[in-house]
Amino acid sequence: MAANSTTTTPIQIDLSLLTIVEAALIVFGMLVLGRIVRKIIIRKSKETSLTWIINEDTADIVFRMFVLGGIIWALYLLGIMSYGLGPTTVGNIAFAMGFFYFSYLIAKKSRDYMIISSGKKAKPEVIVKAKIFYYVFITIAFFMTLSFAGVSTELSALLAAAGITGIVLGFSAQTVVSNFISGVFMYFDKPLQIGDAVKVEDITGVVEDIRILSTRIRAWDGTLIRIPNERLFNSNIVNFMRYPVRRVDLEVGIAYAADAERAVEIIKRVLDDIPLVLVEPEPLAYVDRLDDSAVVIAIRAWAPSEKWFDVRIRIIHDVKKALDEAGIEIPFPQRVNWFANELRVKIEEPPEEENEKGQA
Template structure:
């Protein structure tokens, strides 16, 4: 039969272990609630500062995972589990995973950079990562762009970050750059006045900055004007196309030629 001394030791050991496990469980439950509370505080603070929602959720999850990991280590240590080996194994595993996902981590870092620095936002028309289109989504790893012919392009964020980005929507106004050509035999002053009237009658063209019309080139087959009106960014393409059409029709009505490239050939006969 088991002696009374052994029974007492078993009861004492069970009580000690039980108290440690109970304490560890309490630490874990309290830590879980504290981690959720801190995560909520961080997300609320970042949201008030108008940080991108994708980054807010990501940072909240990272902080929550870090806090839970810390709480688990404290709880295991309280329960009497040797956590040194666990930490070492976790560190080695993290290093292995990091090396295996090096490319993805690069895109992740680029995604965080794009979200924080905000060189563009959803709805902007950009030229980046070798693609031209409207930004539909800015993810942590990829950015989705819809081209003007309604194709969807998914670009890794590190490719966008490492290349030049042109944002056509960032500024509220844009300058329309038109080259208007007339023939060498046409009246320069008349052509310039007609273009000025067309620009003045277009309500989309801004008064400030004022448009400019300059003769800037005597080309091989034409006399070229640089026509530079300013418009709202949202009106750019419609104005560009409409002005091109209106100028062509008005020149036709007034008998002003828009010449095509041509070359005079002189033939000499030698006996």
């Protein structure tokens, strides 16, 4: 009875001079061809309106593809790529790595273009959409890379292990997941945009960046504040720039002896003379209430949101100046105290000895 035997065919690596020269010529030829194609793409980018596709970055990617393709072709010719590594070969792994590398370049370029094409002030939904596209593209390219590498049979086991790992990480990274989900919800809710002046709880400033896990706000004093998206999503957000116009609310107190109707007319004339105060809705000035020390006049004026602070400062300055010129007093708080009994003050004279010393 003959024993069963298995034979393994060794990988033949051809390192003859002719083969080496042929491999070198392939690499050189692909390098030259890549440079030619790169120059053609750059020249065409100056003649077409599709600059987001045909540009210098695309030319560099194509040039790298030619060079990498030439190297892989030469290694196949030499027989190195046929060398086995477990269930796959060196060639499959090299092709898979090259595929993932160029997929990464394309995903990154597409993400940057989506953000840049939206203008200098990119909207949050555009940024989130670009980042989601980037991560989805990279994830798909990763699993395709595993297939190209020849490990598709191990893919199911890998996914099972990834599922178990995901469950473990989910319990240990609940905050990260919560911030990510809150970021996705904010994408659909759209409560703020980059460049908006906002107030979140006790934090006020301008939105600098909106990311998947956090939002960055530049406070009025120039400091950067990072707010996790979960906290931001569950907070009351006051967006000062959401609408094109915003109302300025002020109160001015005048003395009881002053003419309130005249003061109101003066304030209305001041509002009419300020260019940035909108005519519609009409600015208002009226007696609002009677305080302990003053008659309070309320001022309501609408202004463009981006000029709200300038208009508020201008109104305060001009109203104060106009009331001073008209002789209308803006009183300070004062109080009159009444005593039930007559107030008596006792004055003590110094002793005689101290008087004599003082006279001496």
